[in-house]
Amino acid sequence: MLETVQSIGGSGPPQRGAEGTWFWKSGQRTIDPGVLSEAETARVARLVSPHKQNLLSASLAERRHLLSELLGCAPDRVEVVHDELGKPGLPDFQDVEISFSDSEGWNAFSLSRAGPVGVDLEFIRPVSWEPMLKMMARHEEASTIRAALAERTGLETFFRCWTAKEAILKAGGTGLKGGAPRIRLPVTYITGHSDQFTIEHDALVLSVETRQVGQLVLSRALAL
Template sequence: MHPNATLNGGTSLAGVITVESGIPGVSVLVCDSAKQARGQVTDSLVTSAPEAERAARLHDPAARQRLLVSLASARAMLGLALDIPAREVDLARTEDGVPYLASRPDRAVSISRSEGWTAVALADARAIGLDIEQVRPIDWQPMLSMICSDTERDQMLALADAPPERALAVFFALWTVKEAVLKASGKGLRGGAKTVPVPVASLGQPAPTRQDVSVGGARYAVWTEQIEDVFLSVAVGDAR
Protein backbone atom coordinates (compact mmCIF):
# COMPACT_ATOMS: atom_id res chain seq x y z
CA MET A 1 0.00 0.00 0.00
CA HIS A 2 1.11 3.56 -0.51
CA PRO A 3 -0.23 7.07 0.20
CA ASN A 4 -1.79 9.10 -2.59
CA ALA A 5 -3.26 12.41 -1.55
CA THR A 6 -3.75 14.33 -4.79
CA LEU A 7 -7.13 14.29 -6.49
CA ASN A 8 -7.88 15.00 -10.12
CA GLY A 9 -7.55 18.74 -10.52
CA GLY A 10 -4.90 19.06 -7.81
CA THR A 11 -7.24 19.18 -4.80
CA SER A 12 -5.82 17.66 -1.61
CA LEU A 13 -7.55 14.83 0.27
CA ALA A 14 -5.69 14.01 3.45
CA GLY A 15 -4.56 10.52 4.33
CA VAL A 16 -5.55 8.58 1.20
CA ILE A 17 -3.95 5.13 0.93
CA THR A 18 -4.02 3.01 -2.22
CA VAL A 19 -4.14 -0.65 -1.21
CA GLU A 20 -2.48 -3.23 -3.44
CA SER A 21 -5.14 -5.90 -3.04
CA GLY A 22 -3.32 -8.72 -4.78
CA ILE A 23 -6.41 -9.26 -6.94
CA PRO A 24 -5.93 -8.17 -10.59
CA GLY A 25 -8.38 -5.54 -11.87
CA VAL A 26 -9.37 -4.39 -8.39
CA SER A 27 -8.72 -0.90 -7.00
CA VAL A 28 -9.01 -0.20 -3.27
CA LEU A 29 -8.58 3.21 -1.65
CA VAL A 30 -8.79 4.05 2.04
CA CYS A 31 -8.67 7.30 3.96
CA ASP A 32 -8.96 8.55 7.49
CA SER A 33 -11.98 10.70 6.70
CA ALA A 34 -11.89 12.14 10.21
CA LYS A 35 -8.86 14.14 9.05
CA GLN A 36 -10.88 15.97 6.41
CA ALA A 37 -11.67 19.52 7.43
CA ARG A 38 -15.26 20.73 7.52
CA GLY A 39 -14.50 23.27 4.81
CA GLN A 40 -13.35 20.54 2.43
CA VAL A 41 -16.90 19.27 1.95
CA THR A 42 -17.22 21.55 -1.07
CA ASP A 43 -16.09 21.56 -4.68
CA SER A 44 -14.13 18.33 -5.16
CA LEU A 45 -15.54 16.72 -2.01
CA VAL A 46 -19.13 16.85 -3.24
CA THR A 47 -22.15 14.85 -2.15
CA SER A 48 -25.34 14.17 -4.06
CA ALA A 49 -28.73 15.46 -2.93
CA PRO A 50 -29.80 11.99 -1.62
CA GLU A 51 -26.54 11.76 0.36
CA ALA A 52 -27.10 15.22 1.84
CA GLU A 53 -30.67 14.25 2.74
CA ARG A 54 -29.41 11.05 4.39
CA ALA A 55 -27.00 13.05 6.53
CA ALA A 56 -29.69 15.63 7.38
CA ARG A 57 -31.80 12.90 9.00
CA LEU A 58 -29.22 12.49 11.76
CA HIS A 59 -30.11 14.58 14.80
CA ASP A 60 -26.60 14.68 16.26
CA PRO A 61 -24.65 17.46 14.47
CA ALA A 62 -21.30 15.72 15.01
CA ALA A 63 -22.60 12.42 13.62
CA ARG A 64 -24.20 14.26 10.70
CA GLN A 65 -20.92 15.98 9.86
CA ARG A 66 -18.94 12.70 10.12
CA LEU A 67 -21.32 11.00 7.71
CA LEU A 68 -21.29 13.92 5.29
CA VAL A 69 -17.49 14.01 5.21
CA SER A 70 -17.31 10.23 4.83
CA LEU A 71 -19.74 10.26 1.89
CA ALA A 72 -17.86 13.12 0.26
CA SER A 73 -14.53 11.39 0.82
CA ALA A 74 -15.86 8.21 -0.80
CA ARG A 75 -16.95 10.16 -3.87
CA ALA A 76 -13.57 11.93 -4.02
CA MET A 77 -11.67 8.62 -3.80
CA LEU A 78 -13.81 7.14 -6.57
CA GLY A 79 -12.91 10.15 -8.69
CA LEU A 80 -9.27 9.49 -7.94
CA ALA A 81 -9.60 5.81 -8.92
CA LEU A 82 -11.50 6.68 -12.12
CA ASP A 83 -9.24 9.66 -12.92
CA ILE A 84 -12.17 12.06 -13.15
CA PRO A 85 -13.26 15.03 -11.01
CA ALA A 86 -15.25 13.98 -7.97
CA ARG A 87 -18.28 15.98 -9.12
CA GLU A 88 -18.46 13.76 -12.24
CA VAL A 89 -18.74 10.54 -10.20
CA ASP A 90 -22.36 9.54 -10.84
CA LEU A 91 -22.69 7.40 -7.73
CA ALA A 92 -26.20 6.11 -7.05
CA ARG A 93 -27.77 3.44 -4.85
CA THR A 94 -30.36 0.75 -5.38
CA GLU A 95 -33.46 0.54 -3.18
CA ASP A 96 -31.45 -1.84 -0.98
CA GLY A 97 -28.71 0.76 -0.60
CA VAL A 98 -26.17 -0.99 -2.85
CA PRO A 99 -23.91 1.59 -4.55
CA TYR A 100 -23.36 1.62 -8.31
CA LEU A 101 -22.03 3.93 -11.01
CA ALA A 102 -24.96 4.94 -13.20
CA SER A 103 -22.96 5.61 -16.38
CA ARG A 104 -20.45 2.76 -15.90
CA PRO A 105 -22.36 -0.51 -15.58
CA ASP A 106 -19.13 -2.35 -16.41
CA ARG A 107 -17.59 -1.21 -13.10
CA ALA A 108 -18.71 -2.67 -9.79
CA VAL A 109 -18.25 -0.56 -6.66
CA SER A 110 -18.39 -1.16 -2.91
CA ILE A 111 -18.08 1.36 -0.07
CA SER A 112 -17.52 0.90 3.65
CA ARG A 113 -17.01 3.17 6.65
CA SER A 114 -16.05 2.53 10.28
CA GLU A 115 -15.56 5.14 12.97
CA GLY A 116 -13.34 7.73 11.26
CA TRP A 117 -12.34 5.60 8.26
CA THR A 118 -13.80 5.34 4.75
CA ALA A 119 -12.90 2.85 2.00
CA VAL A 120 -13.95 2.28 -1.62
CA ALA A 121 -13.30 -0.59 -4.03
CA LEU A 122 -13.78 -0.92 -7.79
CA ALA A 123 -13.71 -4.00 -10.01
CA ASP A 124 -14.25 -4.67 -13.70
CA ALA A 125 -17.39 -6.68 -14.48
CA ARG A 126 -17.18 -8.73 -11.29
CA ALA A 127 -19.16 -8.84 -8.08
CA ILE A 128 -17.28 -7.01 -5.32
CA GLY A 129 -17.75 -6.47 -1.62
CA LEU A 130 -15.70 -4.38 0.79
CA ASP A 131 -15.71 -4.00 4.56
CA ILE A 132 -13.53 -1.95 6.88
CA GLU A 133 -13.65 -2.12 10.67
CA GLN A 134 -11.67 -0.15 13.20
CA VAL A 135 -10.35 -2.34 15.99
CA ARG A 136 -11.89 -1.15 19.24
CA PRO A 137 -12.62 -2.72 22.65
CA ILE A 138 -15.88 -4.66 22.53
CA ASP A 139 -17.33 -7.71 24.26
CA TRP A 140 -17.00 -10.00 21.23
CA GLN A 141 -17.78 -13.38 22.77
CA PRO A 142 -21.61 -12.91 22.98
CA MET A 143 -21.60 -12.05 19.26
CA LEU A 144 -20.13 -15.38 18.17
CA SER A 145 -23.46 -17.23 18.21
CA MET A 146 -24.86 -14.71 15.72
CA ILE A 147 -22.06 -14.74 13.15
CA CYS A 148 -20.02 -17.94 13.52
CA SER A 149 -20.43 -21.59 12.67
CA ASP A 150 -19.87 -24.00 15.57
CA THR A 151 -16.30 -24.63 14.37
CA GLU A 152 -15.53 -20.93 14.07
CA ARG A 153 -17.06 -20.26 17.48
CA ASP A 154 -14.87 -22.91 19.12
CA GLN A 155 -11.77 -21.55 17.38
CA MET A 156 -12.57 -18.04 18.54
CA LEU A 157 -13.26 -19.13 22.12
CA ALA A 158 -9.86 -20.79 22.14
CA LEU A 159 -8.47 -17.25 21.91
CA ALA A 160 -10.12 -16.21 25.17
CA ASP A 161 -6.82 -16.64 27.03
CA ALA A 162 -4.77 -14.89 24.34
CA PRO A 163 -3.75 -11.24 24.78
CA PRO A 164 -6.87 -9.08 24.32
CA GLU A 165 -5.41 -7.24 21.34
CA ARG A 166 -4.81 -10.55 19.54
CA ALA A 167 -8.39 -11.77 20.08
CA LEU A 168 -9.82 -8.42 18.98
CA ALA A 169 -7.70 -8.42 15.83
CA VAL A 170 -8.91 -11.89 14.87
CA PHE A 171 -12.55 -11.03 15.61
CA PHE A 172 -12.56 -7.87 13.49
CA ALA A 173 -10.67 -9.57 10.66
CA LEU A 174 -13.26 -12.38 10.76
CA TRP A 175 -16.08 -9.86 10.63
CA THR A 176 -14.64 -8.00 7.64
CA VAL A 177 -14.22 -11.21 5.63
CA LYS A 178 -17.80 -12.29 6.28
CA GLU A 179 -19.33 -8.91 5.50
CA ALA A 180 -17.20 -8.40 2.38
CA VAL A 181 -18.31 -11.77 0.99
CA LEU A 182 -21.96 -11.12 1.84
CA LYS A 183 -21.79 -7.74 0.10
CA ALA A 184 -20.22 -9.34 -2.97
CA SER A 185 -22.99 -11.94 -3.01
CA GLY A 186 -25.55 -9.15 -3.25
CA LYS A 187 -27.34 -10.34 -0.11
CA GLY A 188 -25.65 -8.23 2.53
CA LEU A 189 -26.04 -9.23 6.15
CA ARG A 190 -29.45 -10.74 5.46
CA GLY A 191 -27.55 -13.54 3.72
CA GLY A 192 -26.39 -14.71 7.13
CA ALA A 193 -22.84 -14.36 8.42
CA LYS A 194 -22.86 -18.01 9.51
CA THR A 195 -23.08 -19.09 5.86
CA VAL A 196 -19.62 -17.66 5.11
CA PRO A 197 -16.93 -20.20 6.14
CA VAL A 198 -13.72 -18.56 7.32
CA PRO A 199 -10.56 -20.31 8.58
CA VAL A 200 -10.00 -18.46 11.85
CA ALA A 201 -6.35 -19.54 12.09
CA SER A 202 -5.52 -17.46 9.01
CA LEU A 203 -6.81 -14.20 10.49
CA GLY A 204 -5.32 -11.34 12.44
CA GLN A 205 -1.85 -11.76 10.93
CA PRO A 206 0.50 -8.80 10.44
CA ALA A 207 0.97 -9.70 6.77
CA PRO A 208 -1.86 -9.40 4.20
CA THR A 209 -3.66 -12.65 3.42
CA ARG A 210 -5.55 -13.95 0.41
CA GLN A 211 -7.97 -16.86 0.51
CA ASP A 212 -10.83 -18.38 -1.47
CA VAL A 213 -14.26 -18.52 0.16
CA SER A 214 -17.18 -20.45 -1.35
CA VAL A 215 -20.78 -19.54 -0.51
CA GLY A 216 -23.91 -20.91 -2.17
CA GLY A 217 -21.98 -22.37 -5.09
CA ALA A 218 -20.13 -19.11 -5.79
CA ARG A 219 -16.43 -18.61 -5.11
CA TYR A 220 -14.85 -15.37 -3.95
CA ALA A 221 -11.21 -14.31 -3.76
CA VAL A 222 -10.79 -12.43 -0.47
CA TRP A 223 -7.93 -10.12 0.43
CA THR A 224 -7.53 -9.03 4.08
CA GLU A 225 -5.10 -6.43 5.35
CA GLN A 226 -4.49 -4.38 8.48
CA ILE A 227 -3.90 -0.64 7.99
CA GLU A 228 -3.00 1.20 11.17
CA ASP A 229 -5.80 0.27 13.59
CA VAL A 230 -8.32 -1.03 11.03
CA PHE A 231 -8.87 -4.30 9.20
CA LEU A 232 -10.06 -4.26 5.60
CA SER A 233 -11.32 -7.15 3.46
CA VAL A 234 -12.31 -7.08 -0.20
CA ALA A 235 -14.12 -10.02 -1.81
CA VAL A 236 -14.29 -10.42 -5.56
CA GLY A 237 -16.46 -12.94 -7.40
CA ASP A 238 -16.49 -14.30 -10.92
CA ALA A 239 -17.35 -12.14 -13.93
CA ARG A 240 -20.95 -10.93 -13.83
Protein backbone atom coordinates in the same frame (compact mmCIF):
# COMPACT_ATOMS: atom_id res chain seq x y z
CA MET B 1 -8.06 14.52 -0.09
CA LEU B 2 -6.10 12.30 -2.46
CA GLU B 3 -2.85 13.01 -0.63
CA THR B 4 -4.29 11.18 2.41
CA VAL B 5 -5.50 8.07 0.56
CA GLN B 6 -3.55 4.85 1.10
CA SER B 7 -3.88 1.63 -0.89
CA ILE B 8 -3.71 -2.09 -0.13
CA GLY B 9 -3.18 -5.25 -2.12
CA GLY B 10 -0.91 -3.71 -4.74
CA SER B 11 -3.46 -1.05 -5.71
CA GLY B 12 -1.88 1.91 -7.43
CA PRO B 13 -2.73 5.57 -6.87
CA PRO B 14 -6.39 6.53 -7.37
CA GLN B 15 -6.38 7.83 -10.93
CA ARG B 16 -8.60 7.49 -13.98
CA GLY B 17 -8.94 3.88 -15.08
CA ALA B 18 -7.41 2.41 -11.91
CA GLU B 19 -8.98 -0.33 -9.83
CA GLY B 20 -8.16 -1.51 -6.34
CA THR B 21 -8.82 -0.78 -2.68
CA TRP B 22 -8.05 2.44 -0.82
CA PHE B 23 -8.59 3.74 2.71
CA TRP B 24 -8.34 7.10 4.43
CA LYS B 25 -9.24 9.12 7.51
CA SER B 26 -12.07 11.62 7.01
CA GLY B 27 -11.56 15.30 7.62
CA GLN B 28 -7.85 15.49 6.78
CA ARG B 29 -8.65 18.17 4.20
CA THR B 30 -11.63 20.44 3.66
CA ILE B 31 -13.95 18.98 1.03
CA ASP B 32 -16.90 20.93 -0.34
CA PRO B 33 -20.10 19.22 0.91
CA GLY B 34 -21.95 20.94 -1.93
CA VAL B 35 -21.14 17.96 -4.16
CA LEU B 36 -23.57 15.73 -2.22
CA SER B 37 -26.80 14.61 -3.84
CA GLU B 38 -30.18 15.49 -2.35
CA ALA B 39 -30.51 11.96 -0.99
CA GLU B 40 -27.07 12.14 0.66
CA THR B 41 -27.83 15.55 2.17
CA ALA B 42 -31.09 14.18 3.58
CA ARG B 43 -29.23 11.17 5.00
CA VAL B 44 -26.81 13.48 6.82
CA ALA B 45 -29.69 15.61 8.16
CA ARG B 46 -31.36 12.57 9.73
CA LEU B 47 -28.48 12.16 12.17
CA VAL B 48 -28.97 13.82 15.55
CA SER B 49 -25.32 14.31 16.55
CA PRO B 50 -23.56 17.26 14.84
CA HIS B 51 -20.28 15.33 15.12
CA LYS B 52 -21.75 12.34 13.28
CA GLN B 53 -23.30 14.68 10.71
CA ASN B 54 -19.89 16.21 10.01
CA LEU B 55 -18.22 12.80 9.75
CA LEU B 56 -20.83 11.42 7.36
CA SER B 57 -20.89 14.58 5.24
CA ALA B 58 -17.10 14.51 4.91
CA SER B 59 -17.07 10.78 4.15
CA LEU B 60 -19.71 11.02 1.41
CA ALA B 61 -18.02 14.04 -0.19
CA GLU B 62 -14.61 12.34 -0.08
CA ARG B 63 -16.04 9.24 -1.74
CA ARG B 64 -17.36 11.41 -4.55
CA HIS B 65 -13.99 13.07 -5.05
CA LEU B 66 -12.25 9.69 -5.12
CA LEU B 67 -14.79 8.36 -7.63
CA SER B 68 -14.31 11.46 -9.77
CA GLU B 69 -10.59 10.71 -10.01
CA LEU B 70 -11.18 7.05 -10.87
CA LEU B 71 -14.00 7.64 -13.36
CA GLY B 72 -12.86 10.92 -14.90
CA CYS B 73 -15.93 13.02 -14.16
CA ALA B 74 -16.88 15.87 -11.83
CA PRO B 75 -17.67 14.87 -8.21
CA ASP B 76 -21.21 16.24 -8.36
CA ARG B 77 -21.88 14.30 -11.59
CA VAL B 78 -21.24 10.88 -10.04
CA GLU B 79 -24.52 9.02 -9.55
CA VAL B 80 -24.40 6.33 -6.87
CA VAL B 81 -27.50 4.19 -6.38
CA HIS B 82 -28.32 1.38 -3.95
CA ASP B 83 -30.53 -1.63 -4.60
CA GLU B 84 -33.09 -3.04 -2.16
CA LEU B 85 -30.35 -4.88 -0.22
CA GLY B 86 -28.12 -1.81 -0.01
CA LYS B 87 -25.57 -2.82 -2.65
CA PRO B 88 -24.08 0.33 -4.27
CA GLY B 89 -23.81 0.75 -8.01
CA LEU B 90 -22.95 3.25 -10.73
CA PRO B 91 -25.71 3.35 -13.37
CA ASP B 92 -23.52 5.38 -15.74
CA PHE B 93 -20.64 2.88 -15.43
CA GLN B 94 -22.29 -0.53 -15.46
CA ASP B 95 -19.01 -2.37 -16.07
CA VAL B 96 -17.69 -1.06 -12.73
CA GLU B 97 -18.36 -2.71 -9.34
CA ILE B 98 -17.87 -0.74 -6.12
CA SER B 99 -18.03 -1.25 -2.36
CA PHE B 100 -17.75 1.14 0.59
CA SER B 101 -17.14 0.82 4.32
CA ASP B 102 -16.52 3.15 7.25
CA SER B 103 -15.68 2.89 10.94
CA GLU B 104 -14.85 5.51 13.57
CA GLY B 105 -14.09 8.18 10.97
CA TRP B 106 -12.08 5.86 8.71
CA ASN B 107 -13.22 4.91 5.21
CA ALA B 108 -12.49 2.15 2.72
CA PHE B 109 -13.45 1.92 -0.94
CA SER B 110 -12.97 -0.82 -3.54
CA LEU B 111 -13.48 -0.62 -7.29
CA SER B 112 -13.31 -3.54 -9.71
CA ARG B 113 -13.79 -3.68 -13.46
CA ALA B 114 -13.56 -7.49 -13.51
CA GLY B 115 -16.47 -8.56 -11.31
CA PRO B 116 -18.13 -8.24 -7.89
CA VAL B 117 -16.13 -6.83 -5.00
CA GLY B 118 -16.81 -6.27 -1.31
CA VAL B 119 -14.83 -4.35 1.29
CA ASP B 120 -15.22 -3.98 5.03
CA LEU B 121 -13.26 -1.86 7.48
CA GLU B 122 -13.35 -1.88 11.26
CA PHE B 123 -11.45 0.15 13.83
CA ILE B 124 -10.36 -2.16 16.65
CA ARG B 125 -12.20 -1.04 19.76
CA PRO B 126 -13.91 -2.54 22.81
CA VAL B 127 -17.20 -4.18 21.84
CA SER B 128 -19.60 -6.74 23.33
CA TRP B 129 -18.37 -9.38 20.92
CA GLU B 130 -20.18 -12.46 22.26
CA PRO B 131 -23.66 -11.44 20.96
CA MET B 132 -22.05 -10.42 17.66
CA LEU B 133 -20.26 -13.77 17.43
CA LYS B 134 -23.59 -15.59 17.76
CA MET B 135 -24.86 -13.56 14.80
CA MET B 136 -21.72 -14.28 12.79
CA ALA B 137 -20.84 -17.96 13.26
CA ARG B 138 -22.32 -21.37 13.93
CA HIS B 139 -21.37 -23.26 17.07
CA GLU B 140 -18.25 -25.10 15.88
CA GLU B 141 -16.75 -22.10 14.13
CA ALA B 142 -17.65 -19.83 17.06
CA SER B 143 -15.73 -22.19 19.36
CA THR B 144 -12.68 -21.93 17.09
CA ILE B 145 -12.89 -18.13 17.15
CA ARG B 146 -13.23 -18.07 20.95
CA ALA B 147 -10.17 -20.30 21.29
CA ALA B 148 -8.17 -18.02 18.98
CA LEU B 149 -9.29 -14.96 20.96
CA ALA B 150 -8.20 -16.62 24.22
CA GLU B 151 -4.66 -17.00 22.87
CA ARG B 152 -4.26 -13.29 22.09
CA THR B 153 -4.76 -9.98 23.81
CA GLY B 154 -7.14 -7.60 22.08
CA LEU B 155 -9.90 -8.21 19.58
CA GLU B 156 -7.93 -8.42 16.33
CA THR B 157 -9.09 -12.00 15.72
CA PHE B 158 -12.75 -11.08 16.12
CA PHE B 159 -12.54 -8.13 13.73
CA ARG B 160 -10.56 -10.18 11.18
CA CYS B 161 -13.40 -12.69 11.07
CA TRP B 162 -16.14 -10.06 11.07
CA THR B 163 -14.63 -7.99 8.24
CA ALA B 164 -13.84 -11.04 6.11
CA LYS B 165 -17.40 -12.33 6.34
CA GLU B 166 -18.95 -8.93 5.68
CA ALA B 167 -16.66 -8.35 2.67
CA ILE B 168 -17.73 -11.74 1.26
CA LEU B 169 -21.41 -10.94 1.80
CA LYS B 170 -21.02 -7.51 0.21
CA ALA B 171 -19.38 -9.08 -2.85
CA GLY B 172 -22.37 -11.42 -2.98
CA GLY B 173 -24.67 -8.41 -3.05
CA THR B 174 -26.50 -9.02 0.22
CA GLY B 175 -24.42 -7.58 3.04
CA LEU B 176 -25.07 -9.08 6.47
CA LYS B 177 -28.66 -9.83 5.44
CA GLY B 178 -27.19 -12.72 3.46
CA GLY B 179 -26.39 -14.65 6.63
CA ALA B 180 -22.84 -14.58 7.98
CA PRO B 181 -23.15 -18.02 9.67
CA ARG B 182 -23.43 -19.61 6.20
CA ILE B 183 -19.79 -18.69 5.57
CA ARG B 184 -17.13 -20.97 7.05
CA LEU B 185 -13.72 -19.32 7.32
CA PRO B 186 -10.53 -21.42 7.06
CA VAL B 187 -9.07 -22.29 10.46
CA THR B 188 -5.66 -21.02 9.32
CA TYR B 189 -7.26 -17.63 8.70
CA ILE B 190 -9.06 -17.55 12.06
CA THR B 191 -5.85 -18.36 13.93
CA GLY B 192 -3.90 -15.68 12.07
CA HIS B 193 -1.60 -18.04 10.17
CA SER B 194 -2.91 -16.79 6.83
CA ASP B 195 -4.23 -13.43 5.64
CA GLN B 196 -5.56 -14.67 2.29
CA PHE B 197 -7.86 -17.45 1.13
CA THR B 198 -10.22 -18.42 -1.68
CA ILE B 199 -13.84 -19.31 -0.99
CA GLU B 200 -16.98 -20.19 -2.94
CA HIS B 201 -20.05 -18.17 -2.03
CA ASP B 202 -23.40 -17.95 -3.84
CA ALA B 203 -22.02 -19.04 -7.24
CA LEU B 204 -18.98 -16.76 -6.87
CA VAL B 205 -15.37 -17.75 -6.36
CA LEU B 206 -13.81 -15.03 -4.24
CA SER B 207 -10.25 -14.15 -3.31
CA VAL B 208 -10.29 -12.72 0.22
CA GLU B 209 -7.45 -10.65 1.64
CA THR B 210 -7.14 -8.98 5.04
CA ARG B 211 -4.69 -6.32 6.18
CA GLN B 212 -4.19 -4.72 9.58
CA VAL B 213 -2.79 -1.20 9.65
CA GLY B 214 -2.41 0.05 13.20
CA GLN B 215 -5.86 -0.27 14.78
CA LEU B 216 -7.59 -0.78 11.44
CA VAL B 217 -8.62 -4.15 10.05
CA LEU B 218 -9.59 -4.13 6.37
CA SER B 219 -10.85 -7.08 4.32
CA ARG B 220 -11.57 -7.25 0.61
CA ALA B 221 -13.36 -10.02 -1.30
CA LEU B 222 -12.82 -9.98 -5.06
CA ALA B 223 -14.44 -12.26 -7.65
CA LEU B 224 -12.00 -14.40 -9.63
